Amino acid sequence: xxxxxxxxxxxxxxxxxxxxxxxxxxxxxxxxxxxxxxxxxxxxxxxxxxxxxxxxxxxxxxxxxxxxxxxxxxxxxxxxxxxxxxxxxxxxxxxxxxxxxxxxxxxxxxxxxxxxxxxxxxxxxxxxxxxxxxxxxxxxxxxxxxxxxxxxxxxxxxxxxxxxxxxxxxxxxxxxxxxxxxxxxxxxxxxxxxxxxxxxxxxxxxxxxxxxxxxxxxxxxxxxxxxxxxxxxxxxxxxxxxxxxxxxxxxxxxxxxxxxxxxxxxxxxxxxxxxxxxxxxxxxxxxxxxxxxxxxxxxxxxxxxxxxxxxxxxxxxxxxxxxxxxxxxxxxxxxxxxxxxxxxxxxxxxxxxxxxxxxxxxxxxxxxxxxxxxxxxxxxxxxxxxxxxxxxxxxxxxxxxxxx
Amino acid sequence: xxxxxxxxxxxxxxxxxxxxxxxxxxxxxxxxxxxxxxxxxxxxxxxxxxxxxxxxxxxxxxxxxxxxxxxxxxxxxxxxxxxxxxxxxxxxxxxxxxxxxxxxxxxxxxxxxxxxxxxxxxxxxxxxxxxxxxxxxxxxxxxxxxxxxxxxxxxxxxxxxxxxxxxxxxxxxxxxxxxxxxxxxxxxxxxxxxxxxxxxxxxxxxxxxxxxxxxxxxxxxxxxxxxxxxxxxxxxxxxxxxxxxxxxxxxxxxxxxxxxxxxxxxxxxxxxxxxxxxxxxxxxxxxxxxxxxxxxxxxxxxxxxxxxxxxxxxxxxxxxxxxxxxxxxxxxxxxxxxxxxxxxxxxxxxxxxxxxxxxxxxxxxxxxxxxxxxxxxxxxxxxxxxxxxxxxxxxxxxxxxxxx
Numbered sequence: 001x002x003x004x005x006x007x008x009x010x011x012x013x014x015x016x017x018x019x020x021x022x023x024x025x026x027x028x029x030x031x032x033x034x035x036x037x038x039x040x041x042x043x044x045x046x047x048x049x050x051x052x053x054x055x056x057x058x059x060x061x062x063x064x065x066x067x068x069x070x071x072x073x074x075x076x077x078x079x080x081x082x083x084x085x086x087x088x089x090x091x092x093x094x095x096x097x098x099x100x101x102x103x104x105x106x107x108x109x110x111x112x113x114x115x116x117x118x119x120x121x122x123x124x125x126x127x128x129x130x131x132x133x134x135x136x137x138x139x140x141x142x143x144x145x146x147x148x149x150x151x152x153x154x155x156x157x158x159x160x161x162x163x164x165x166x167x168x169x170x171x172x173x174x175x176x177x178x179x180x181x182x183x184x185x186x187x188x189x190x191x192x193x194x195x196x197x198x199x200x201x202x203x204x205x206x207x208x209x210x211x212x213x214x215x216x217x218x219x220x221x222x223x224x225x226x227x228x229x230x231x232x233x234x235x236x237x238x239x240x241x242x243x244x245x246x247x248x249x250x251x252x253x254x255x256x257x258x259x260x261x262x263x264x265x266x267x268x269x270x271x272x273x274x275x276x277x278x279x280x281x282x283x284x285x286x287x288x289x290x291x292x293x294x295x296x297x298x299x300x301x302x303x304x305x306x307x308x309x310x311x312x313x314x315x316x317x318x319x320x321x322x323x324x325x326x327x328x329x330x331x332x333x334x335x336x337x338x339x340x341x342x343x344x345x346x347x348x349x350x351x352x353x354x355x356x357x358x359x360x361x362x363x364x365x366x367x368x369x370x371x372x373x374x375x376x377x378x379x380x381x382x383x384x385x386x387x388x389x390x391x392x393x394x395x396x397x398x399x400x401x402x403x404x
Numbered sequence: 405x406x407x408x409x410x411x412x413x414x415x416x417x418x419x420x421x422x423x424x425x426x427x428x429x430x431x432x433x434x435x436x437x438x439x440x441x442x443x444x445x446x447x448x449x450x451x452x453x454x455x456x457x458x459x460x461x462x463x464x465x466x467x468x469x470x471x472x473x474x475x476x477x478x479x480x481x482x483x484x485x486x487x488x489x490x491x492x493x494x495x496x497x498x499x500x501x502x503x504x505x506x507x508x509x510x511x512x513x514x515x516x517x518x519x520x521x522x523x524x525x526x527x528x529x530x531x532x533x534x535x536x537x538x539x540x541x542x543x544x545x546x547x548x549x550x551x552x553x554x555x556x557x558x559x560x561x562x563x564x565x566x567x568x569x570x571x572x573x574x575x576x577x578x579x580x581x582x583x584x585x586x587x588x589x590x591x592x593x594x595x596x597x598x599x600x601x602x603x604x605x606x607x608x609x610x611x612x613x614x615x616x617x618x619x620x621x622x623x624x625x626x627x628x629x630x631x632x633x634x635x636x637x638x639x640x641x642x643x644x645x646x647x648x649x650x651x652x653x654x655x656x657x658x659x660x661x662x663x664x665x666x667x668x669x670x671x672x673x674x675x676x677x678x679x680x681x682x683x684x685x686x687x688x689x690x691x692x693x694x695x696x697x698x699x700x701x702x703x704x705x706x707x708x709x710x711x712x713x714x715x716x717x718x719x720x721x722x723x724x725x726x727x728x729x730x731x732x733x734x735x736x737x738x739x740x741x742x743x744x745x746x747x748x749x750x751x752x753x754x755x756x757x758x759x760x761x762x763x764x765x766x767x768x769x770x771x772x773x774x775x776x777x778x779x780x781x782x783x784x785x786x787x788x789x790x791x792x793x794x795x796x797x798x799x800x801x802x803x804x805x806x807x808x
Contacts, residue, residue, distance in 0.1 A: 184623030201622065205669065216777060217658040218605065218683050218751035219588030222651070224775070229659045230644060237641040240634060247626070254621040255633045256669045258662065265609065265660045265679045275669045279622055347622035371628070373620060 002099065002106045002393045006386040009098045013385065016041065016078065016094060017086040025376030026086050029146075030079040030118035030127070031059065031155045038078050039115055042093065043161075049101045051113060055161040056168045058131040058138050059117035063100065067109045070174035072399050073359075074099060074392070075114030076351060077128070085181075085378020089119055089351075091366070091385065092179040099393045108400045112173060116351045123152045129351035132168070133358045175325060175399065176361040178352045179392050181380055185371025186344065193387045194333040194341035195365030196326050199281040200353050201250065201345055202318035204290045206276040208235070208255075208297070211307040214262065214270025225268055229260055231306045232272040238296045239276065243289060250345040251280045251289065276310075281318045281345045319353040322360035325395075329364055332394035337387060364392055406503065406510045406797045410790040413502045417789065420445065420482065420498060421490040429780030430490050433550075434483040434522035434531070435463065435559045442482050443519055446497065447565075453505045455517060459565040460572045462535040462542050463521035467504065471513045474578035476803050477763075478503060478796070479518030480755055481532070489585075489782020493523055493755075495770070495789065496583040503797045512804050516577060520755045527556045533755035536572070537762045579729055579803065580765040582756045583796050585784055589775025590748065597791045598737040598745035599769030600730050603685040604757050605654065605749055606722035608694045610680040612639070612659075612701070615711040618666065618674025629672055633664055635710045636676040642700045643680065647693060654749040655684045655693065680714075685722045685749045723757040726764035729799075733768055736798035741791060768796055 019041060020026045020034030028034040039061050043053035051063030065071055076092025096113035103111050117128030123144045130136040142153035156162050182188075187195050212228035236255055243253050254277045261271040276293060280286045290312055297308040326343075333341035344365060352361045366388035369379045423445060424430045424438030432439040443465050447457035450467030458466045469475055480496025500517035507515050521532030527548045534540040546557035560566050586592075591599050616632035640659055647657050658681045665675040680697060684690045694716055701712040730747075737745035748769060756765045770792035773783045 182623065183620055184625070185628050186625065189628075203622075215775070216587055216752060217656065217660055217681055218607075218753070219586065219777070220656070220751070220775065221588070221590065221654075222648075222656055224589050224593075227658070229662060230640070233637050233640040233644065233659075236634070236637040240637070244626075250625075252621065252624070252626055254631070254670075254672055255637075256621055256664075256671050256673060257667050258633060258664045258673075259667070260660075260662045263661050263663070265681055266658075267660050268658055269660060269662075277621055277669055347624075348620060349622070371619070371624065373623070 002102045002108060002397045004098050004102045004389050004393045009094065009386060009389050010382055012045065012094045012097060013090065016090050020080070023376050024086065025378065026080050026084050027082065028078065028080040028084065029082055030120060030122035031159070035079045036159065042078065042115055045097055046113060049097060050104055051100055054168055055165045056132060057162060057165045058128050059156060059159065059162055060128040060132055060168070061115045062168050063097070063113035064172065065109055065112055069110060070172060071110045071112040072396055073112045073114055073173040073176045074396070075116065076178050076180055077116045077119035079118055079120050079122070081120050081374045083376060085373050085375060087181045087378060087380055088373065089180060091181055095179045095389045095392055098389055099396060102393060103400065110400050111396065119351055122146045126349060126351060126354060130354045133354035135354045135357065170358050173359060176352065176355045176359055177325065177364070177392065177396065178350055179364045179366070179388055180350055181368045181373060181378070182365040183348050183368050183373035187365060187367035188369055188371060190342070192340045192342055193337045193367065193384050194391050195344035196329045196333060196341065197344050197346045197363035197365060198321060198326055199345050200319040200321065200350060201279040201281050201347050202283055202286050203316045204278045204286050204312050205314040206278065206290055206293050207311050207313045208274040208276055209309040210235070210272040212270055213268070215268040217266045217268050220268055226304060226306045227268050228272045228306060229269040231300055231304045231308065232274060234304065235297055235300045235308060238300065239293050242292055242296060246289065246292065248280060248282060248285050250347070251278070251285065252347060253278045279347055283318055319356045321352065321356055321362050325360050325362035328395045328398050329362055329391065332391045336391050336394060364388060406506045406512060406801045408502050408506045408793050408797045413498065413790060413793050414786055416449065416498045416501060417494065420494050424484070427780050428490065429782065430484050430488050431486065432482065432484040432488065433486055434524060434526035435563070439483045440563065446482065446519055449501055450517065453501060454508055455504055458572055459569045460536060461566060461569045462532050463560060463563060463566055464532040464536055464572070465519045466572050467501070467517040468576065469513055469516055473514060474576060475514045475516040476800055477516045477518055477577040477580045478800070479520065480582045480584055481520045481523035483522055483524050483526070485524050485778045487780060489777055489779060491585045491782060491784055492777065493584060495585055499583045499793045499796055502793055503800060506797060507804065514804050515800065523755055526550045530753060530755060530758060534758045537758035539758045539761065574762050577763060580756065580759045580763055581729065581768070581796065581800065582754060583768045583770070583792055584754055585772045585777060586769040587752050587772050587777035591769060591771035592773055592775060594746070596744045596746055597741045597771065597788050598795050599748040600733045600737060600745065601748050601750045601767035601769060602725055602730055603749050604723040604725065604754060605683040605685050605751050606687055606690050607720045608682045608690050608716050609718035610682065610694055610697050611715045611717045612678040612680055613713040614639070614676040616674055617672070619672040621670045621672050624672060630708060630710045631672050632676045632710060633673040635704055635708045635712065636678060638708070639701055639704045639712060642704065643697050646696055646700060650693065650696065652684060652686060652689050655682070655689065656751060657682045683751055687722055723760045725756065725760055725766050729764050729766035732799045732802050733766055733795065736795045740795050740798060768792060
């Protein structure tokens with residue numbers, strides 16, 4: 001019977017928090033000194049836990065057990081946003097470390113741990129897990145630069161551990177389980193402790209370009225205007241109304257980026273460039289809503305004699321996770337946190353998305369206080385951190401025990 | 405009987421167009437080499453026309469007749485936007501020059517001409533006419549800079565003509581008449597030749613600041629959002645609907661400037677900064693509409709639990725022009741362009757606004773092809789340029805002749 005050690009879990013989380021710590025948060029952008037220091041600390045902890053630290057060519061750090069049979073891979077990422085929270089992916093990595101240790105103490109083998117590289121997108125979102133899963137080829141990304149203009153190829157070449165790094169075969173693992181903070185308010189609002197993620201949402205980015213007539217804001221009568229801002233306002237308002245009635249329970253939509261040209265008080269705007277992001281666990285609904293936005297654009301465009309171009313410029317299909325693995329997590333949650341867990345959809349992307357395409361994968365959420373994440377205020381109550389790790393380890397125990 | 409010379413009018417307009425000419429437009433920003441070259445050319449033309457060129461301390465250039473009685477002042481400005489049209493204010497200045505000449509040829513005295521400094525706002529919109537009329541004190545503007553960082557005081561000091569410049573007393577003039585291109589599409593659309601301006605609109609700038617909650621666009625459910633962009637969209641949409649039913653025939657309103665923070669695809673915007681400009685010839689209606697926008701902001705603010713701050717940050721009262729002078733222009737237009745003139749409101753500001761506060765003032769518009777202005781494509785048909793000057797001179801003749 002695996003028994004995780006709450007004090008050891010929290011001590012390791014606190015130790016990692018010191019590396020790149022800033023106020024209550026952390027600054028550990030991928031491949032910076034603090035990120036590498038954090039992951040070298042992890043490598044030593046892996047060794048202490050009887051796991052062999054292995055770096056792969058894109059900088060993923062695995063802790064591999066000395067077993068022949070495929071292992072259960074537990075992990076997430078330990079890099080942060082430019083101003084990151086102390087838990088984020090680190091929680092999942094340290095959970096893996098603690099469960100591997102606790103399993104060995106219980107005489108069980110077969111747990112591997114991973115810290116995927118650059119989940120936060122210093123060079124590319126989910127870089128490490130997407131390259132490892134084969135979704136992206138590292139050879140095509142050599143010239144990719146970070147916001148300082150540093151090239152990915154040069155960055156990787158500067159890390160001694162990566163010089164002789166080899167691929168880590170997928171066949172070493174039979175499943176992937178990722179624990180993560182929710183980064184949203186649902187569990188905290190409901191006073192619940194565990195979310196079992198059944199699907200990670202898909203996403204469509206609809207680029208919206210409104211081209212009207214730039215003109216003098218004083219001398220152009222209202223009935224002669226083709227105002228790009230007012231047309232955008234009419235479009236976004238109609239999209240919001242339509243989506244409110246046609247969206248599913250987990251749909252979210254956001255006009256996060258809006259740029260007005262020329263953006264001067266006395267000039268009727270000639271152009272608006274905006275991005276509509278739609279997320280939903282159901283591909284058919286994503287397609288329907290994106291098409292609906294395009295239909296609305298046509299209507300407003302005709303009514304106001306402006307041009308509204310809409311185009312899906314990025315698309316990511318929903319990632320349904322493994323039902324049997326989720327069932328194992330649900331069984332453990334039901335036992336250890338009765339009435340305080342729920343099935344969830346993840347509205348954020350995680351390393352589990354690419355990994356789920358190559359092996360059965362599952363995810364577990366713990367609450368984020370007030371739903372805050374990607375900021376220094378990000379936090380989770382200690383008892384919830386411990387509870388999440390306990391549920392995860394109970395589920396994994398089931399997976400490690402020989403079947404009937 | 406004053407008879408303007410069409411060829412001479414068009415030749416002078418063409419000559420001025422060469423100075424700072426670029427493509428079909430002109431680049432004569434206030435106090436640049438091309439602006440000063442243009443106005444020195446004007447000064448010589450004034451002399452040729454028997455007018456004494458006189459610069460005042462802020463750089464206004466007057467052409468003064470050698471008469472004792474108060475003169476009729478005709479003019480506008482000859483500076484341009486950074487990429488300006490060839491007519492704009494130059495039309496009014498050259499009309500004044502031609503009418504002064506034609507009047508002298510007809511044995512009539514008493515016409516003065518002016519090119520006001522920096523109407524286009526290199527340092528301050530309507531700088532010359534506002535300082536001359538006493539609305540602005542030049543002493544308070546010494547540190548004002550242009551977009552190159554050049555100080556107004558240094559700029560004025562570098563113009564030799566201004567070193568010993570003295571005030572030009574208001575008492576030298578009994579009335580001001582400004583001809584200008586319409587800069588809007590109304591006359592051109594209607595196939596008309598003359599607009600007699602009865603009022604220049606007033607303006608209110610309502611600053612709009614929406615403060616919501618910046619948050620993760622994936623993990624924040626729709627019912628937990630306080631999205632600044634969607635709140636702005638709802639606000640602007642409601643303002644547009646309310647104004648459509650409550651506005652007057654000449655009201656215009658524009659959200660020309662909209663800035664979103666942080667303006668990233670995957671982040672629910674936390675803040676929108678926008679400016680609503682309202683123009684109307686009626687002060688009561690301006691006040692009503694600005695108050696209406698503030699009321700709508702309160703409603704949306706309460707409904708969406710966001711903060712919407714609205715504040716009138718700039719305000720300019722409407723400038724009703726002199727009814728008797730307008731009547732004189734109307735009589736001349738009715739005679740020379742029967743059925744092809746109209747009474748108008750000016751949606752743009754002009755030097756006539758400050759001047760109208762110190763003496764009876766009037767304005768006459770000629771058509772702008774397709775309503776275009778403040779761009780290189782700005783143009784007016786030659787026959788319309790000539791017609792406008794003829795109507796102006798006919799009206800002025802009435803003013804110069806001894807009364808009954």
